[in-house]
Amino acid sequence: MKKDRITTITKAAETIKTDLLVYFAVEEKGKMPACDAAVKPQVEKAFELKDFSGKAAEQILFYPAAGSKMSAARVLVLGIGAVNKENDKGNALDMLREAGGQVAKACASVKARETVICLPDPKYLSGALTDPQASAAALAEGVILGDYRFDKYKESTKKKTDYPGLGAIKFVCIGNLNLIRQGIEKAKHSAFAACTARDMANEPGNHWTSADFAAYAKQLAADTGLGYRCIEKKEMEQMGMGGILAVNQGSHVPARMVILEYLPEDATETILLVGKGLTFDSGGISIKPSAGMEDMKYDMCGGAAVMCAMQAVAQEKPDVGVVAIVPATDNMSGARAIHPGDIITHYNGVTSEVINTDAEGRLILADALAWGIERFKPTCVLDAATLTGAVIIGLGHHYTGLVSNNDALVKALEFAGNLAGEPVWRLPLNKNYEKQIESKVADIKNTGGKPAGTITAAAYLSNFVGKTPWAHLDIAGTAWDFTEKAYVPKGPSGTATRTFINLVRNWKTGKIK
Ligand code: BES
Numbered sequence: 001m002k003k004d005r006i007t008t009i010t011k012a013a014e015t016i017k018t019d020l021l022v023y024f025a026v027e028e029k030g031k032m033p034a035c036d037a038a039v040k041p042q043v044e045k046a047f048e049l050k051d052f053s054g055k056a057a058e059q060i061l062f063y064p065a066a067g068s069k070m071s072a073a074r075v076l077v078l079g080i081g082a083v084n085k086e087n088d089k090g091n092a093l094d095m096l097r098e099a100g101g102q103v104a105k106a107c108a109s110v111k112a113r114e115t116v117i118c119l120p121d122p123k124y125l126s127g128a129l130t131d132p133q134a135s136a137a138a139l140a141e142g143v144i145l146g147d148y149r150f151d152k153y154k155e156s157t158k159k160k161t162d163y164p165g166l167g168a169i170k171f172v173c174i175g176n177l178n179l180i181r182q183g184i185e186k187a188k189h190s191a192f193a194a195c196t197a198r199d200m201a202n203e204p205g206n207h208w209t210s211a212d213f214a215a216y217a218k219q220l221a222a223d224t225g226l227g228y229r230c231i232e233k234k235e236m237e238q239m240g241m242g243g244i245l246a247v248n249q250g251s252h253v254p255a256r257m258v259i260l261e262y263l264p265e266d267a268t269e270t271i272l273l274v275g276k277g278l279t280f281d282s283g284g285i286s287i288k289p290s291a292g293m294e295d296m297k298y299d300m301c302g303g304a305a306v307m308c309a310m311q312a313v314a315q316e317k318p319d320v321g322v323v324a325i326v327p328a329t330d331n332m333s334g335a336r337a338i339h340p341g342d343i344i345t346h347y348n349g350v351t352s353e354v355i356n357t358d359a360e361g362r363l364i365l366a367d368a369l370a371w372g373i374e375r376f377k378p379t380c381v382l383d384a385a386t387l388t389g390a391v392i393i394g395l396g397h398h399y400t401g402l403v404s405n406n407d408a409l410v411k412a413l414e415f416a417g418n419l420a421g422e423p424v425w426r427l428p429l430n431k432n433y434e435k436q437i438e439s440k441v442a443d444i445k446n447t448g449g450k451p452a453g454t455i456t457a458a459a460y461l462s463n464f465v466g467k468t469p470w471a472h473l474d475i476a477g478t479a480w481d482f483t484e485k486a487y488v489p490k491g492p493s494g495t496a497t498r499t500f501i502n503l504v505r506n507w508k509t510g511k512i513k
C-alpha cells in the first residue's frame with residue numbers, strides 16, 4: 001500500500017464506483033443498530049431476521065443490482081459493537097481499530113483492490129469516540145495494519161495469483177473534515193511505522209543483520225534530515241563496550257550500535273529510546289533447543305520498534321528531542337564465543353559474570369543505556385526488548401511487561417500504550433531482586449535464576465541507568481503471537497512502535513523528573 005493512495009473525500013458514497021464500499025453499524029442493545037440511511041433497508045431486514053445486530057465483526061455483504069442507486073460492486077455493512085460511555089478511551093478506540101482490521105480482512109476475502117470507507121457518523125458514537133480526530137485515526141490505523149502482508153520471498157508465480165493487498169483506500173468524511181484529515185495523516189505515520197517494524201522482523205537472520213539496521217537508519221536519515229551515527233566494532237573496542245562485544249564474539253558479522261537523532265535546537269528535553277537489535281539468538285554456547293529456534297529471528301523487534309518510531313518522529317517534528325539507539329548483533333557460538341563463567345566489563349566499568357550466554361540481551365542493552373545516557377543526558381530513557389521467556393509465563397501474550405524507577409513515566413507509558421491498543425503491566429523492582437544477581441566474583445552476574453526472570457533482567461539493566469527516569473518494556477510476549485486481533489496478522493506485531501509514537505505525541509515538558 002502506498003501512502004499517497006490513502007485519501008479523504010466528501011462526495012456522496014453511493015455514487016462512487018469501487019470494489020468494496022463499506023458502512024458501519026453501531027450496536028444498540030436490543031434495538032435496530034444505528035447506521036447510515038443508505039444501508040438502512042438492508043440493516044433493518046437483517047436485524048428483523050436476527051442475522052445482524054451490529055455486534056463487533058458482524059457483517060452484511062450485498063451486491064447492488066444494475067440500476068440501483070449504488071455504483072459499488074459490493075457493499076459491506078460492518079458491526080462495530082456497542083459504544084458505551086464506560087468504555088475507556090483506549091478500549092473504545094481499539095474497537096474502531098478492530099473494525100478497520102475487519103475491513104482489511106473483508107477486502108482480502110473478495111480480493112478488493114480498492115475500498116471506499118464511510119467513516120461512522122459521529123452522532124452514532126458516544127463517550128470516548130466523540131473525538132473525531134482520534135476516531136478516524138484509529139479506524140484508518142486498523143485498515144492499514146490489517147492489510148499488512150509479507151510476501152517478498154514468495155515465488156513470483158505464486159505472487160502473481162495471490163491477492164497483493166489493497167491498492168487504494170478512500171475515506172468518506174462526515175463531520176469535521178480538518179480534524180478527520182489530521183487524524184488520518186497521523187494514522188498513516190504510526191501505522192506505516194509499525195508495518196515497517198514488522199517488515200524488519202519478518203526478514204530472517206540471513207537477510208537482516210547489524211549491517212541492515214545501519215543501512216536502513218542511514219537511508220532514513222538521508223531522506224528525513226534525522227542525525228545518523230553508527231558505532232563500528234573498532235570504536236566499541238576503544239570505548240570499552242564490553243557487553244555488546246562479548247555477545248558478538250561468536251559471530252562473523254561485526255556488531256554495530258546504530259543511532260538516529262532528532263534534536264531540534266529549541267528543545268529543552270530529550271527522550272532516549274533504546275531497542276534490542278539481536279538479529280538472531282541461538283543462545284550462544286548456552287545453546288537453545290532447536291524446536292522453535294527459528295522464531296529467534298524476531299529477537300530484534302525492540303530495535304525495529306525504536307527505529308521505526310523515529311520515522312514518525314521525523315514526519316511529525318515534535319517539540320521534544322528524541323534519540324534512538326539500536327545495539328545490533330546476533331548471538332552465535334563461533335570459536336571465539338564467550339563461555340559461561342567469563343567476566344566482562346561494561347561501558348560504565350561495571351563487571352559482570354556471564355552465567356548463561358543466552359541472557360545476552362541485557363549485555364548489549366547495558367552498554368547502549370550507559371553510553372546513551374552519558375552522551376545525550378536525556379530527560380528519560382525507555383528501552384524495548386524481547387528479553388525474557390519469563391514474561392510470557394507471567395503475562396502471556398496480552399500485556400507488555402514494564403519495569404521502571406519512575407511513577408510519572410509509568411503513567412505516561414500506560415496512557416500511550418492504552419491508546420495504541422498495546423497495554424503494559426508494571427512489575428516491581430527492589431533490592432530483593434537486585435540481590436538475586438549478585439556475583440561471587442564480579443559486580444553482578446547475568447542471570448538471577450528461575451524466580452522472577454523478567455524482573456531480575458530489569459534489575460541487571462538498572463545498573464546502567466543511574467538516576468535517570470527509566471522504563472523497560474519486555475516485549476517477548478507481544479512482539480509476535482500478540483493477542484489475536486483483526487489488525488494484527490500472524491507473525492510480528494510491530495508492538496511498542498505506536499506506543500513510543502504516542503508517548504512522544506503526548507509529551508508534556510516538565511512532567512518527568
Ligand atoms: N531472546 C530471549 C528471550 C525470549 C525467549 C524471547 C522466548 C521470546 C521468546 C533472550 O535472549 C533469552 O534467551 N532469555 C533467557 C534468559 C535466561 C537464560 C536467564 C530466557 O528467557 O530463557
Ligand code: MN
Pocket residue numbers: 281283331357358359360361
Ligand atoms: Mn537469549
Ligand code: ZN
Pocket residue numbers: 278281299358360361386387
Ligand atoms: Zn535474546
